[in-house]
Amino acid sequence: MQIPASFDYVRAADVDNAIALLERHGPEARVIAGGHSLLPMMKLRLARPEWVIDINDLTELDFLVREGDVLRIGAMTRHTALLESAEVARLFPIVTDAERVIADPVVRNRGTIGGSLCQADPAEDLSTVCNVLAAQVIIRGAGGERVLSMPEFHQGPYETAVAQTELLCEIRFPVRPRSGSAYEKVERRVGDWAVAAAGAAVSLAENGTISHASVGLTAVGLEGTVSEAADILAGQQPSEELFAEAGRAAAAACDPMADQRGPVDYKRHLADELTRRVLRRACSRAAKTQEG
Amino acid sequence: MTTTQEHPANPAASDADRPIGFGRIQRKEDPRFVRGKGHYVDDITLPGMLHGAILRAPVAHARLVSIDATEALAHPKVLAVITGKDLQGLNLAWAPTLSADVQAVLVTDKVRFQGQEVAFVVAEDRYAARDALELIDVEYDILPPVIDARKALAPEAPVIRDDIEGRTNNHIFDWEMGDADETDAAFAAADVVVSQEIVYPRVHPAPMETCGAVADFDPIDGGLTLYETTQAPHAHRTLYAMVAGIPEHKIRVVSPDIGGGFGNKVGIYPGYVLAVVGSIVTGKPVKWVEDRSENLMSTSFARDYIMQGEIAATKDGKILALRTNVLADHGAFNATAQPTKNPAGFFSIFTGSYDLQAAHCKVTGVYTNKAPGGVAYACSFRVTEAVYLVERMVDILARNLEMDPAELRLKNFIRPEQFPYANKTGWEYDSGNYEPAMRLSMEMAGYDELRREQAEKRERGELMGIGISFFTETVGAGPRKHFDIVGLGMADGAELRIHPTGKAVVRISVQSQGQGHETTFAQIVAEELGIPPEDIDVVHGDTDQTPFGLGTYGSRSTPVSGGAVALVARKVRDKAKFIAAAMLETRPEDLEWEKGRWFVKGDPGVGKTMAEIALGAHGTVALPEGIDGNLDAEVTYDPPNLTFPFGAYICVVDVDPGTGHVKVRRFVAVDDCGTRINPMIIEGQVHGGLTDGVGMALMEIIEFDDAGNCLGGSFMDYLIPTAMEVPDWETGFTVTPSPHHPIGAKGIGESATVGSPPAIVNAVVDALAPLGVTHMDMPCTPARVWEAMQGRPRPPV
């Protein structure tokens, strides 16, 4: 049994209460959602909050609704809910692809999208997904609500724009017509974090050319999306050569580190290989989608 | 051929077919496990029990300057902080290992590996004990570590074991088997010689239950009860008596349910000793249970062999000779659990299943600044490394000769008429019939069809590999004249008592960690006496309740203890004959046995069942001279030889050409463990071992950085396989009984762990053959496979 340092625990009743508790208990207070990132860190004593504020009763943050051109996802939505949603699979197959390879069922049943984004681990798959889908996030504090883009939200490994006394409440994915998306990850074993992963989203024009594209990479030292790849793809007819060019751009743009999962050249190779694969799949999915 | 479909869906529904003896029955121990009612060391709570926690060294090599425990001792819930200095006062700072070395219980002079035990806190609860570790102030003087075993013997290498008088280097032993000159001559005469460096990296047994102990020292009568995670309770008791000076009759070691051992729980860890010291110091029971990181970082690892292999053959594929030089990384203390006379365990079985003219191996053991232990992990005392070496070398030879690897093996097998077969390194293989097992595995796999499919896929640039491994193990140590552990002969005892109503209890000296002893050993008695297995209790794991013996590891339970149980049942049967004769008022020689009863020859209606005889034994029947009034017996079984299980494994993998990811698509395992006591348990053991094999072949490794930091200290870093990485196992069997074992059984516990890694790696290398790859070392992670595909495979150490 790995034993965390001692801490106090309180259950928040709703969002306002959670924010009030964060303000009351000061800088050493942390909210706990699924706990699948926070608890392991606490057990290893890498995190030592004095107060743990449980937000699992905040059912108002557990939702998945389409509103016009936006899919709204509550921060407390569990991985499993995302994985099992038919609507998500239809509109944003990249999410389903990613969820299938995030951890294992035990983790997915508890872990939340909000916790994933706030953890901002460089190998977190949903951060890449949200980058690629140009998600917006809604953050609330005592002073009210802020709406941020992913680049504004995600400030680097383990760093986000969420202040100590704020809560991430919602994630919004814009729905685009004739679009498709995909995610692919290489892992040493099911449930392991990515050696590297790539995600892509494309929209096609009437004539079949790519009207909009976005490519993101996981665990290879790249923040945000690969703008070079987006530029290469924009306005072009999908083709293997085009995907290859985008793949090369992705490999050049990333900055991986060697670790037990692999050396730099391998990870760079994966950035290339996986970019091609997800573009191929995203384009073919886009071509098949009728609806916006 | 067995498949999983054969299992009766509900054994209660088919009670009539329930075997009384050998056969497929569900495990007697499982109801408590599947209901969460197992009782493990950590479930034990004694009145007034305190909790211990160990402070571990953060660095691999450092001189200990000072320890200040003042603040920890001031913690309101802390009762004691024990340091190396305190142990020195008790003469307990160092303890003998199982390999004629000593190991520090707590650091006194120098830290020798990261995670080494530095101090022990005893507190009122576990939380306080853990918190107090942070209050101990330790000053270290960091020293350069020896991490790369290849550099351990360099003249400039720091000397790790300066605690040993006169030590000037990191050399532990050199050990040779076989005839070097004869082997050189065979190599000189060969058409083809192929050599390859083959690394079996350091892996960890990683049992689900970590190690722990509850020590209960009674200050009034001087008795010690020690609940421990141990695979060898009796050997532990004797060692504690020798080391701690507590008289043996005052020590009781209890090994309750054990959540997996795999060799990890053979040795005595400092934590166990510290729990005892903690109990003596405080006068209260002390529990110590390590956490996952402590288990991975400080307890017995396995393997860590760098093997230079060479194989010699004629150009038409007759294998002539094998030789190898091995560099064995033993870590900071030589604490491997193995028979005294075998510093490299049974590695000399590396001649495998082949009829060779000559063979020679040399193993050099070295110290490094890594955790000690070794030989653990379901390896039958280094048979794993041996089988991996020979099965890789044979495959490499096949590639070199452009021969099919199955064909090459078939051509070189020891032939059935050659058994008992004396190999070139001193083993006498008891029995074997290799070709039928090989052919069966090929038939089950559809070998020729697979090769056709592979050829088509290669045309399309797809990477599919087929890997074969044919292994022979040597298990069941052992004859006690050859094999002992710290002087204790490797024999095992059994006691059988038939109660007056015909129910029975058999007490054994081996200890289950999940192998199903409570079922298997009941079935052996059932087979011999005709008493249903459910009427036979199997008692194990408590030195007060069981006869002396050396415990469960190295697949020795059935070969040794299984023999003891069969023989003790026969002794009871023989005695029952005299009692039955008295009851029937006839002569013993007029009686005949059928399963469960003695009857009068030629008059089958007149007889006595075991239950009737048991009641007679304890009743008022006048017993013949020399027969006392019970139906009990005891034996100690010293096996005349080891047993030599074997098997033929075929693995099919697909490798993603873009990412190097390996998928094990199929795995066919044909095992021959002689007489099959409970096929369902055998299949379970095989399934588990194959899964282990996938782990080692594809993902498991304990790595260190240059500073000696262990990089495998959690399950995030040390990966073990899940159901998602393994295919549906296809198992089959042949039966070649052991001629010397009382029931013809051989061990099965480690066959699959031993046999599967080479099949998987052979398959991966076969898949990569079109890219010119001839070898790669484990683990075959995507990155490492990709590097091999680029023509630059990297040894893992």
Ligand SMILES: Cc1cc2nc3c(=O)[nH]c(=O)nc-3n(C[C@H](O)[C@H](O)[C@H](O)COP(=O)(O)OP(=O)(O)OC[C@H]3O[C@@H](n4cnc5c(N)ncnc54)[C@H](O)[C@@H]3O)c2cc1C
């Ligand atoms: C074995 C294992 C394997 C895993 N594998 C993967 C993987 O392959 N890919 C992957 O992407 N992830 C993986 N994860 C992480 C998993 O997805 C986690 O669930 C996720 O990272 C965190 O979500 P959570 O709800 O559990 O967050 P928690 O652990 O509860 O919280 C994480 C952090 O976010 C903060 N936080 C949580 N919710 C909010 C909020 N609404 N507002 C503000 N701050 C908040 C917390 O204070 C904490 O600092 C793995 C986890 C485990 C245990």
